[in-house]
Amino acid sequence: KAGVTQTPRYLIKTRGQQVTLSCSPISGHRSVSWYQQTPGQGLQFLFEYFSETQRNKGNFPGRFSGRQFSNSRSEMNVSTLELGDSALYLCASNLGGTGGNEQYFGPGTRLTVT
Amino acid sequence: QKEVEQDPGPLSVPEGAIVSLNCTYSNSAFQYFMWYRQYSRKGPELLMYTYSSGNKEDGRFTAQVDKSSKYISLFIRDSQPSDSATYLCAMSAKTGNTGKLIFGQGTTLQVKP
Numbered sequence: 001k002a003g004v005t006q007t008p009r010y011l012i013k014t015r016g017q018q019v020t021l022s023c024s025p026i027s028g029h030r031s032v033s034w035y036q037q038t039p040g041q042g043l044q045f046l047f048e049y050f051s052e053t054q055r056n057k058g059n060f061p062g063r064f065s066g067r068q069f070s071n072s073r074s075e076m077n078v079s080t081l082e083l084g085d086s087a088l089y090l091c092a093s094n095l096g097g098t099g100g101n102e103q104y105f106g107p108g109t110r111l112t113v114t
Numbered sequence: 115q116k117e118v119e120q121d122p123g124p125l126s127v128p129e130g131a132i133v134s135l136n137c138t139y140s141n142s143a144f145q146y147f148m149w150y151r152q153y154s155r156k157g158p159e160l161l162m163y164t165y166s167s168g169n170k171e172d173g174r175f176t177a178q179v180d181k182s183s184k185y186i187s188l189f190i191r192d193s194q195p196s197d198s199a200t201y202l203c204a205m206s207a208k209t210g211n212t213g214k215l216i217f218g219q220g221t222t223l224q225v226k227p
Contacts, residue, residue: 004157033213042220043158043202048213056214090157094213101146101206103215105157 004106018079025093032074037088120218133190137203137218144205149188152200193225
């Protein structure tokens with residue numbers, strides 16, 4: 001079974017621009033979560049989508065948004081990029097429903113904002 | 115104070131040593147506990163997953179959870195240079211309806227040949 005895939009793997013953007021990252025979960029997984037990883041703050045939860053609905057949200061500004069499609073694929077968008085948004089963005093998938101909470105991570109998208 | 119505390123290390127051990135990695139937490143609602151391994155420039159890889167208190171063993175890895183002390187551990191027996199990575203503990207409160215994991219800062223482990 002294929003793992004979680006993320007595209008693109010690397011991205012360089014300029015301050016003020018916006019960016020869209022994509023995530024395809026493991027086949028059969030209906031929950032997709034997004035995390036930001038930085039050296040200073042570590043791994044921080046952004047939001048979770050299940051059945052096309054956001055069911056959990058972390059403490060990030062409204063510039064960070066996401067969505068999930070009917071095939072469980074997910075995208076996250078960051079608008080008006082700031083230098084501090086430079087990070088590794090990780091997507092994780094999970095069966096969802098009433099199953100356990102094991103999260104399986106993709107390789108991440110490394111975003112650099114200049 | 116962070117919800118999950120983890121000594122960032124770095125931790126350096128000789129090949130074959132037993133490694134002990136630990137996390138403490140403050141939220142008594144946590145009931146699902148995970149350990150991830152992350153190699154440089156890769157995504158975290160799930161190593162161990164446990165529910166509530168107790169031990170779980172998988173090959174050279176043993177995870178322990180002590181909810182009364184709010185303390186979890188990962189033991190690696192017969193450590194190998196390929197175990198050199200950052201180890202992250204993670205935990206969550208509810209089953210099935212949340213993907214929100216709270217992570218420790220990660221411990222960097224180096225196993226020297």
